Amino acid sequence: MDRFGRVATDLRVSLTDRCNLRCTYCMPEEGLAWLPRQQQLTDDEVLRLVRIAVDRLGVTEVRFTGGEPLLRPGLVGIVAAAARLSPRPRLSLTTNGVGLERLAPALRDAGLDRVNVSLDTLSPERFRELTHRDRHADVLAGLRAAATAGLTPVKINTVLMRGVNDDEAPALLRFALEQGYELRFIEQMPLDGQHRWDRHTMVTAAEILASLAPFGLESDPVSRGTAPAETWLVPGWSAAGGGPARVGVIGSVTRPFCGDCDRTRLTADGQIRNCLFAREESDLRALLRGGADDAEIAQAWRVAMAGKRAGHGIDDPSFLQPARPMSAIGG
Numbered sequence: 381m382d383r384f385g386r387v388a389t390d391l392r393v394s395l396t397d398r399c400n401l402r403c404t405y406c407m408p409e410e411g412l413a414w415l416p417r418q419q420q421l422t423d424d425e426v427l428r429l430v431r432i433a434v435d436r437l438g439v440t441e442v443r444f445t446g447g448e449p450l451l452r453p454g455l456v457g458i459v460a461a462a463a464r465l466s467p468r469p470r471l472s473l474t475t476n477g478v479g480l481e482r483l484a485p486a487l488r489d490a491g492l493d494r495v496n497v498s499l500d501t502l503s504p505e506r507f508r509e510l511t512h513r514d515r516h517a518d519v520l521a522g523l524r525a526a527a528t529a530g531l532t533p534v535k536i537n538t539v540l541m542r543g544v545n546d547d548e549a550p551a552l553l554r555f556a557l558e559q560g561y562e563l564r565f566i567e568q569m570p571l572d573g574q575h576r577w578d579r580h581t582m583v584t585a586a587e588i589l590a591s592l593a594p595f596g597l598e599s600d601p602v603s604r605g606t607a608p609a610e611t612w613l614v615p616g617w618s619a620a621g622g623g624p625a626r627v628g629v630i631g632s633v634t635r636p637f638c639g640d641c642d643r644t645r646l647t648a649d650g651q652i653r654n655c656l657f658a659r660e661e662s663d664l665r666a667l668l669r670g671g672a673d674d675a676e677i678a679q680a681w682r683v684a685m686a687g688k689r690a691g692h693g694i695d696d697p698s699f700l701q702p703a704r705p706m707s708a709i710g711g
């Protein structure tokens with residue numbers, strides 16, 4: 381619990397800072413200076429920290445992310461071990477979908493519950509420009525494989541950029557509705573490796589919703605709770621698993637949800653961050669490798685969370701983008 385009474389039950393685990401795509405809002409075409417291997421937690425170290433979080437700190441939801449988590453060789457084994465914890469946490473994955481076609485059945489068998497797949501365009505050419513890689517077909521195949529494997533509801537994460545793909549919001553929603561995926565738009569945040577984010581070119585939640593006006597979205601009677609996405613019902617469409625179809629908008633910048641945040645973050649090199657935008661980290665790797673016992677590690681984690689700030693402060697004149705980009709924190 382932090383000093384504002386928020387309880388962190390949702391753990392985001394970054395399994396690698398590396399990636400096989402180069403989304404322009406995330407990292408430069410040449411890539412970034414990757415973490416040296418010896419600084420990266422081993423599979424056993426990751427699992428020990430996840431176990432401590434579940435056993436001692438009340439974490440009920442674990443999401444594996446990165447960088448690109450499908451690049452982590454031990455991913456299936458990590459998911460399987462996390463699924464054997466008691467009480468069993470809900471397990472999900474955020475991925476760019478490249479390679480998911482092959483891995484989806486094994487991940488499902490290991491105990492993964494759901495996936496979020498990032499997709500910003502329906503055009504293979506645009507995808508190549510946006511990610512600097514020609515892998516659009518792999519992502520679409522990954523989405524289909526996830527649905528077939530039952531990693532549902534399959535959600536799609538989309539970041540719109542002005543003059544790049546902001547004309548695609550209705551087409552992306554129609555695609556998601558037809559295929560039975562749940563689409564969520566994410567406002568672009570100042571977390572790119574290039575430090576090029578500009579509030580004035582960011583496509584806002586209000587603009588996204590305006591472009592979806594033809595769908596006649598209706599307010600969602602289901603409470604948002606601690607979820608970052610505000611959701612709307614799409615009249616005339618039903619979700620793949622039954623019930624009304626929904627679309628979500630994550631207005632991280634213009635409609636911040638910090639007051640309800642229930643997240644704690646573990647980086648691939650064993651640092652705890654109490655916020656995506658935190659400027660400080662707490663080094664659990666040093667504790668782990670220095671022989672600390674579970675109680676000591678849990679206590680350091682509690683202290684790290686207690687100091688969480690009330691909000692991300694992007695609008696404060698004093699706001700500074702964190703030194704680490706999204707891909708190294710774990711999105």
Ligand code: SAM
Binds near residue numbers: 567568572
């Ligand atoms: N590689 C995986 C993927 O792309 O889904 C997982 C990591 S990625 C950092 C997680 C999510 O963060 C993706 O949906 C991506 O679109 C989003 N993202 C990356 N940079 C962002 C930024 N500057 N603002 C908003 N979302 C961003």
Ligand code: SF4
Binds near residue numbers: 400402407446447
């Ligand atoms: Fe890789 Fe995900 Fe960043 Fe795209 S958003 S470059 S897929 S980590």
